Amino acid sequence: MTDAAHGTRTQVAADELRRLIIAGDLAPGQRISERAVGEYLGGTSRTPLREALKVLAAEGLVTLSPNRGATVTALSEREVEEAIEFLIGLESQAADAACEHFTEAQLAEIEHLHDEMHRAFRAQQLMAYFELNQTIHQRIVEAAGNRVLARVYATECARVRRYRYAGNRRHERWERAIAEHDRILEALKARDGALLREMLRAHHRNGWRVARQLVTRELVSTTETER
Amino acid sequence: MTDAAHGTRTQVAADELRRLIIAGDLAPGQRISERAVGEYLGGTSRTPLREALKVLAAEGLVTLSPNRGATVTALSEREVEEAIEFLIGLESQAADAACEHFTEAQLAEIEHLHDEMHRAFRAQQLMAYFELNQTIHQRIVEAAGNRVLARVYATECARVRRYRYAGNRRHERWERAIAEHDRILEALKARDGALLREMLRAHHRNGWRVARQLVTRELVSTTETER
């Protein structure tokens, strides 16, 4: 189950909990009991678990309340929207530099991921598609050559990942998303930063417009005044 | 000594260590021994300290090596430059929205901070000046109304803070920085997002050009291949 069997127990626990949260196996708002997680991980004591929870809290994946324990962070619709606009801004920041700097090897990898993504779509493998999709965006951002940008992008992507995933369950959306990605790849190959920026922006806004509908009644904490 | 006497010991320890690192009282690369910090904080045991160190590591302020302990994160010149370019990108992202959204109250606060900053300059209080300067930039970013953006901006600012501080010790630079800030405020008051963006970008690039000279031989880890 826990394939990440290497590293310290804190590291293993953080990686496993992060995976569970990002993959959506733990619902937003759900309580994370130290003892329960310890047993789940096969007898890990609370000390490394508490350290792992602190790390995840710093990443924004869990929320800690003093003396009251940890819960999976629940984002309001507003907060998800802010995060997505923020991510659009990061990709915009990356677009020009990426078009200027990417190497042939980087382009080849992105094209490969793109083909794989098409394959996942034809095979109707939603999860595989979504993973590949995310990786493509990550690679584009990385191509800009700014490690700080790439790191923050990855972290903030992870935070809102589950809220965006749902959109692709609508088949029309999924189909359009693929088409948008074709144009994104074209803009990249043409090294047209301005065009790439616009393609990416539209892609994400379209995606969220659909995901928001589905997600609002499932995941998003609707109490907007909670914070 | 530790004025932050409230909250859990983990919180207190994290706050105090963060303060020490950001203020520059702990040098980059310096080792942080768990026992030593515990004694410094007046007999705190290692457990909450370890949790605090994990938090700071997630924020990028300290670097943890398994079985080898914690050190204050040392950034290469390249990494600082990437972080500053990233911060410029964040301010660019914020500029348009800030100009569109800021309220009179927000503008009034920024103007007040601006005046205070001038006062600190006239009194040659470098530290107070630098604090006010940072706060102004933070407030501008916050005026954009995106909490994710504001949070990331604050975190990444803190990471590179000490590397930028040095530049203002050059009196010509300090004088010019003030003049640049006057124009930044003008652009903001005119609600001219494009101009504000350019003013901010130039301000930071000018600042780093000077700070880089001073800092390279003091703080920055010159081994560029370390990562």
Place this chain on the structure above:
DNA sequence: TGGAGTCGTATTGCATGCAATATTGAAATC
């Protein structure tokens, strides 16, 4: 002189136990 091996010490990683706080459920009161 230089390098590999070895032992002693210091430090980290983690489990455990206890005190403090929060939560639950039942009894009591209105």
Place this chain on the structure above:
DNA sequence: GATTTCAATATTGCATGCAATACGACTCCA
């Protein structure tokens, strides 16, 4: 019946102790 009180239980916060790993000094040998 609804609400408050209070005790029993569960959970978190933190200190301590032990095992494992890393570091430094010393020796030995080429």
